[in-house]
Amino acid sequence: xxxxxxxxxxxxxxxxxxxxxxxxxxxxxxxxxxxxxxxxxxxxxxxxxxxxxxxxxxxxxxxxxxxxxxxxxxxxxxxxxxxxxxxxxxxxxxxxxxxxxxxxxxxxxxxxxxxxxxxxxxxxxxxxxxxxxxxxxxxxxxxxxxxxxxxxxxxxxxxxxxxxxxxxxxxxxxxxxxxxxxxxxxxxxxxxxxxxxxxxxxxxxxxxxxxxxxxxxxxxxxxxxxxxx
Amino acid sequence: xxxxxxxxxxxxxxxxxxxxxxxxxxxxxxxxxxxxxxxxxxxxxxxxxxxxxxxxxxxxxxxxxxxxxxxxxxxxxxxxxxxxxxxxxxxxxxxxxxxxxxxxxxxxxxxxxxxxxxxxxxxxxxxxxxxxxxxxxxxxxxxxxxxxxxxxxxxxxxxxxxxxxxxxxxxxxxxxxxxxxxxxxxxxxxxxxxxxxxxxxxxxxxxxxxxxxxxxxxxxxxxxxxxxx
DNA sequence: CCAAAAGTGTTGGTCTTACACCCATGC
DNA sequence: GCATGGGTGTAAGACCAACACTTTTGG
Numbered sequence: 001x002x003x004x005x006x007x008x009x010x011x012x013x014x015x016x017x018x019x020x021x022x023x024x025x026x027x028x029x030x031x032x033x034x035x036x037x038x039x040x041x042x043x044x045x046x047x048x049x050x051x052x053x054x055x056x057x058x059x060x061x062x063x064x065x066x067x068x069x070x071x072x073x074x075x076x077x078x079x080x081x082x083x084x085x086x087x088x089x090x091x092x093x094x095x096x097x098x099x100x101x102x103x104x105x106x107x108x109x110x111x112x113x114x115x116x117x118x119x120x121x122x123x124x125x126x127x128x129x130x131x132x133x134x135x136x137x138x139x140x141x142x143x144x145x146x147x148x149x150x151x152x153x154x155x156x157x158x159x160x161x162x163x164x165x166x167x168x169x170x171x172x173x174x175x176x177x178x179x180x181x182x183x184x185x186x187x188x189x190x191x192x193x194x195x196x197x198x199x200x201x202x203x204x205x206x207x208x209x210x211x212x213x214x215x216x217x218x219x220x221x222x223x224x225x226x227x228x229x
Numbered sequence: 230x231x232x233x234x235x236x237x238x239x240x241x242x243x244x245x246x247x248x249x250x251x252x253x254x255x256x257x258x259x260x261x262x263x264x265x266x267x268x269x270x271x272x273x274x275x276x277x278x279x280x281x282x283x284x285x286x287x288x289x290x291x292x293x294x295x296x297x298x299x300x301x302x303x304x305x306x307x308x309x310x311x312x313x314x315x316x317x318x319x320x321x322x323x324x325x326x327x328x329x330x331x332x333x334x335x336x337x338x339x340x341x342x343x344x345x346x347x348x349x350x351x352x353x354x355x356x357x358x359x360x361x362x363x364x365x366x367x368x369x370x371x372x373x374x375x376x377x378x379x380x381x382x383x384x385x386x387x388x389x390x391x392x393x394x395x396x397x398x399x400x401x402x403x404x405x406x407x408x409x410x411x412x413x414x415x416x417x418x419x420x421x422x423x424x425x426x427x428x429x430x431x432x433x434x435x436x437x438x439x440x441x442x443x444x445x446x447x448x449x450x451x452x453x454x455x456x457x458x
Numbered sequence: 459c460c461a462a463a464a465g466t467g468t469t470g471g472t473c474t475t476a477c478a479c480c481c482a483t484g485c
Numbered sequence: 486g487c488a489t490g491g492g493t494g495t496a497a498g499a500c501c502a503a504c505a506c507t508t509t510t511g512g
Contacts, residue, residue, distance in 0.1 A: 017285065019246045019317070019328050056246065062317035062328070086315040086330050088248070088291035099248050099291070099328070101315050170463070187466070188502070210462045211509035399490070416493070417475070439489045440482040 017088070017097040021066045022053035022138070024084070024145035025074060025105040026128060027112065028162050033128040033149075033179050035142070036073060038120035043095050045135035051142070052120070053100065066103040073115055073123065076107040080161035080223060082152075085144055092137045102141045104148055106161040129181065153179055154229045157198055160218040166202060168213035169193070176229070184229075196226055246317070246326040250295045251282035251367070253313070253374035254303060254334040255357060256341065257391050262357040262378075262408050264371070265302060267349035272324050274364035280371070281349070282329065295332040302344055302352065305336040309390035309452060311381075314373055321366045331370045333377055335390040358410065382408055383458045386427055389447040395431060397442035398422070405458070413458070425455055 025036040037049040052073050056065040063081065071077055081103060088099040116123035126132070131142050152158060159175055173189050193199065202215040254265040266278040281302050285294040292310065300306055310332060317328040345352035355361070360371050381387060388404055402418050422428065431444040 016245050017248045019248060056317065056328070058326070059319055061319060062315060083314060085312060086291060088285065088330070090288055090290060097287070099285070099330075101317070101328075168464085185503070186464090187504085190465085191467095192501095207463075207510085209511055211464050211511090213464055397491085414476070415491090416477085419492085420494095421474095436483085436490075438484055440484090440491050442491055 017099040019056045019062075020053050020098050020100045021056060021062060021069060022051045022100045022102045022141060023066060023069050023073075023105055024051050024102065024141060025070055025107060026145075026149060026162070027107050027109045027125065028175060028178065029109045029125055031174070031178060034125040035128045035131070035145070036114075037124060037126045037131070037134070038073075038116060039122040040135050041119065041121045047121075048135040049126070049132055050135040050138050051102075052123075054119075056101075062101050066101075066105070070105045070107065072117060074107055075111075075113045075115065079108070080104075080106040080158050082148075084141070084148060087137055087141065089137070100136075102145070104145050106149075106158060108162060108164060110164060150180055155225060155227050157196075157218070157224050157226060157228065160221045163218075166205075166215045166217050168205065168207075168215060170213055172216070180229075189229075192229065196228065198224075198226070246328040248285045248291075249282050249327050249329045250285060250291060250298060251280045251329045251331045251370060252295060252298050252302075252334055253280055253331065253370060254299055254336060255374075255378060255391070256336050256338045256354065257404060257407065258338045258354055260403070260407060263354040264357045264360070264374070265343075266353060266355045266360070266363070267302075267345060268351040269364050270348065270350045276350070277364040278355070278361055279364040279367050280331075281352075283348075285330075291330050295330075295334070299334045299336065301346060303336055304340075304342045304344065308337070309333075309335040309387050311377075313370070313377060316366055316370065318366070329365075331374070333374050335378075335387060337391060337393060339393060379409055384454060384456050386425075386447070386453050386455060386457065389450050392447075395434070395444045395446050397434065397436075397444060399442055401445070409458075418458075421458065425457065427453075427455070 023036075027034055036052060038052045040046055040048050040050050052069055054065070054069055056062060060068070062083070066081055067077075070079065070081065084102040084104050086099065086101045090097055092098065092100070114123050128142070128146055131139070133139060134142060153176065159172070162175060163172070169190055172193065173184055173186065176189070177184055198219055199216045200219050202217055204212045205215045206212050252265075256263055265281060267281045269275055269277050269279050281298055283294070283298055285291060289297070291312070295310055296306075299308065299310065313331040313333050315328065315330045319326055321327065321329070343352050357371070357375055360368070362368060363371060382405065388401070391404060392401070398419055401422065402413055402415065405418070406413055427448055428445040429448050431446055433441045434444045435441055
């Protein structure tokens with residue numbers, strides 16, 4: 001079953017789905033975890049917001065397509081990138097059948113230059129905890145991505161990709177609290193994070209007001225699996 | 230870039246990849262975790278073994294395609310099924326571009342009837358810990374699946390889908406030891422598994438030799454997330 | 459000198475691991 | 486009666502969560 005019908009429904013691809021990547025690109029800005037949304041220009045979802053994405057090129061791997069999309073929207077390269085899940089319900093895009101491989105990306109907020117290109121009406125950062133209703137099945141994608149980043153934060157060191165090269169322990173803790181959406185005990189947090197041996201202490205830093213805090217940097221800036229909290 | 234080239238390399242799909250599912254179907258047989266392999270009949274990998282799979286139908290979701298493949302090979306329905314990862318390197322299948330969504334499936338061993346259909350030369354169970362070199366990128370798929378089932382065993386109740394309705398605690402422990410590939414302490418295992426309250430005790434059972442063991446059954450046979458070990 | 463964030467240890471409870479002996483049955 | 490797996494509790498150590506005061510700077 002299905003062959004005739006599918007040729008009928010998707011005449012442009014002879015029954016073969018198109019393959020796209022969709023990206024949930026997170027960053028930290030104004031004390032919140034935010035993800036990048038674009039406004040759809042055409043089709044039944046015109047005007048709605050969605051995660052950026054696009055078809056996979058003929059000579060491109062899925063990872064490369066995802067990396068390219070991150071680069072085209074934000075200018076960021078070499079950030080953290082991880083495949084999330086693949087969505088393939090026939091009806092998820094009413095226009096044509098699209099199987100979408102979703103990715104989770106983390107980019108630092110400084111030095112980002114947003115670029116909607118011509119294919120979207122608009123582009124903006126939006127609080128990850130309070131997304132509007134999104135186009136396609138992207139509500140589901142967003143929920144999954146948030147669950148994944150929260151869980152992954154607790155047993156990997158991937159925060160490094162959201163932070164500048166140098167930061168205080170207070171700032172690092174704030175990142176964890178922001179993303180996990182719960183307060184952490186300062187002493188316990190310091191004990192554990194320092195015990196992991198992933199950080200190196202640098203020199204002092206003046207904070208705008210009050211006592212200066214020691215600056216730290218990640219010894220290695222690449223993904224590692226380690227119990228953090 | 231790529232459009233012209235891809236039309237050239239994959240003229241049959243106008244540059245659009247085909248979308249397939251591949252299944253790592255595990256079962257327990259003869260005291261080992263085994264997965265189902267099929268022997269490829271045609272193409273550059275003819276004669277090699279691989280995980281069963283096939284193209285996704287035009288009106289079918291990815292999950293449905295995976296479920297169908299499990300059913301067609303084994304006759305099993307309603308077993309545990311979970312999406313693993315999507316592989317999409319352009320060169321992973323030299324014949325034509327295929328993006329493959331891999332799935333992990335668990336089926337009980339009793340009542341399984343293997344069916345190679347016409348598309349494969351042969352079909353058989355093979356120890357998951359000692360797979361031969363497989364076709365395509367399936368070595369990678371197999372490694373990932375094994376990692377996933379081992380890790381998932383420890384925080385979910387999915388073993389229920391490998392076991393018959395009734396079993397002894399000794400048998401249950403053996404399943405864990407077999408899959409995790411390490412011995413577990415009997416008293417600690419019992420304490421923890423019973424404390425979870427997922428099992429109900431039934432009546433006695435004769436074992437071929439020696440003291441009869443109490444039989445247990447899962448209260449609910451559906452996936453739940455719970456720390457088990 | 460006051461406000462604000464930085465820095466620092468100890469304790470109690472919980473969880474995890476290791477470990478050994480008796481029991482019920484089939485042969 | 487003996488071989489085989491079934492069944493059971495405790496103690497030591499590791500790990501985790503809770504908790505308050507002193508320090509350093511800017512204004």
